[in-house]
Amino acid sequence: MPADPVAKWEEFLRSRYWDDLLELADSYPDERSLKIRFSDIDKFDPDFAEELMENPEQSLEAARAAMLELDLPMDVYMDRAHVRIAELPRHFKTRELRSDHIGKLLAIDGLVRTATEVRPKIVSAAFQCQRCGFTFFKEQTGNKFEDQNLKCMNQACDRGGPFKLMLAQSKFVDAQKIRVQESPEELRGGQQPQTLDVELEDDLAGKIFPGDRVIVNGILKSYQRNNPQQGKSTYFDLVHKGISVEMKDQEFEEIDITKEDEEMIQEMSRDPEIYENIRKSIAPSIYGYEDVKEALALQLVSGFEKNLPDGARIRGDIHILLVGDPGIAKSQLLRYMIKISPRGIYTSGKSSTSAGLTATAVKDELGDGRWTIEAGALVLADKGIAAIDEMDKMNNEDKSALHEAMEQQTISVAKAGVMATLKSRCSLLAAANPKLGRFDKYEPIAPQINLTPALMSRFDLIFVLTDDPDTKRDTAIANHILKSNYAGELVTQKAWNTDISQDDIDNALTVIMPAIEPELLRKYVAYSRKNIFPTLTDEAKEYFLKYYVGLRTQGQDSNKPVPVTARQLEALIRLGEASARLRLSDKVTLADAQRVVKILEACLRKVGVDPETGFLDADIIASGTTKSTRDRTKSVIDIIRDVSRESQGPASRDAVLDRAEELGIERAKAEEIIDRMRRDGDVFEPRPGMLKLP
Ligand code: ADP
Ligand code: MG
16 A cells, blocks of 8 residues: 555646546536446556455545545536546456456456346445434445444444434445446356456446346456355355446457458458358258358358337348258258357357346345346347257247347346336347147248248248258268268277377368358457448349249239248348358359349249249248138138028038038038138037038
């Protein structure tokens, strides 16, 4: 400690932060924080800075005293102002905190998982002595309210109560607790993120939301666990008392791109094969799926968000759904994407966290029994990729929340009086199994997917992956799997088997070597997303327009289905932008447009083709039935109505089937339609063999 810390602080503030102080005094009490960069103190006097780190509480107390003592030219007394130290040199992950750190000033990096509502906290309690009427103040510094063993401060009285708490005279401060979790990108394979509770007071409270990435500078404190049954424990819990908070909202800023990296990235982008190279770098251990991998490459960079002058917002993130038979590497693809995406979170639809996929209000000890908001995967993946495996197994609450998350890219929580809207600007990569476990290839695909049409239509691309035995392809996959496993075996054995040379390993590894190292690919993607914002060229616009209008005109003839909706046009634009971004170009060219139309068309064909007519049908995705089925259903309804009218009562099933056959609807098909209508409640069977419309 310097001999007179207050004087030292005065000297520091006067010489380095005078202007900031004047500015603060000007806007006080609306503004109450004097933000000081740690490096300025360090430059001023390294020992003094060290002292601040080691004994922050005393030092900050002195800083406040100094601030009040300085003679400012205006007439304000800033007793509610705070000295907020920021940009600390020592950053920690929660898992690195040890008992030595208690009481020190340090920075914690992480992701806000939960935040309580802002509530008043008493800092100075006014007590009135009920014997003499004197009112005195008791400072409340800890977490526990101190009202025991008080003595009246009136010298003449000096008795032990009773006292009455005077709320009107007591002083309160806004307070909020947040729970910070280690960022997923900093965790190494399989580590569980650890959390730390943080207390924020006064003007720091209420500015942080679940899903925010933050650096909290503060003093690490501990408090004793208290168990009502067993009394005080010898174990202590940690809590970080926030001094200042820095937001890390800069996208991908956690990825360091050096000057050399940048040159390398530029160089890579000039390679005419760049598009291919990136595609080949996605999950090289998985054989095939060229089309899926191409789409995944586009998803990595995605389009970009546009905010229109009228307040509308168009999302740039590309959402992709993989539906397919089991055991065809869907989960593997998801995991790989999370590994190379700058911010990726992997969850399963069966997710066990209470926050699930989106967000929820929970009641836990963080909020002292009050409701707090906890962020789920989609919020935590803000500005990254959220991979949801086994999406079909999601609970319905999460499914409906997904609608908002995918289109508006926000998540609203309204539960138990807690209301909040959180951001979830992420690309969704989802995998699902068909309804009955496997696809029945003789049935239309869309109804076999266990997701609502509303949800499906929000995906830009839906890939249907069927596992049909095909000797040539099976052999190729088998060879690939055998080779990659062999490479893995060699790497493992090398540790003790000296007969294996590095050459052998390199040879074996060539099959699964990505064209671009994952680390470099991450940087490439981050660079592109940060710097490249392409525009559509006239040729690309024209091409999209022609394609879109061409498909729509197919729907003008009322006998043919409406093939695409405006959603698909937006998808095309996003995909086109992504295609340009992949080669760091600021122009979406005709070639980009053609490429992405091809991808979208292939997807639409697989999910959206009516197997009977061969027409592309957006309704299959949007409503789950084909136009031909809908048309036939309408005819059957007409027949039932006609027959009922004729017989003046319920229609006989046989008569309906006969009539349908006359009109050219196969008996079996008509039976199927009637059965479906009965299941859906569109027709009743009041007596066996009799049909009645509702
Ligand atoms: P899913 O999630 O589709 O049910 P998984 O991702 O769990 O399937 O894959 C099952 C296993 O089969 C994985 O170990 C995967 O590596 C392997 N596999 C399946 N298809 C391929 C393929 N085309 N190339 C390489 N491995 C494959
Ligand atoms: Mg799986």
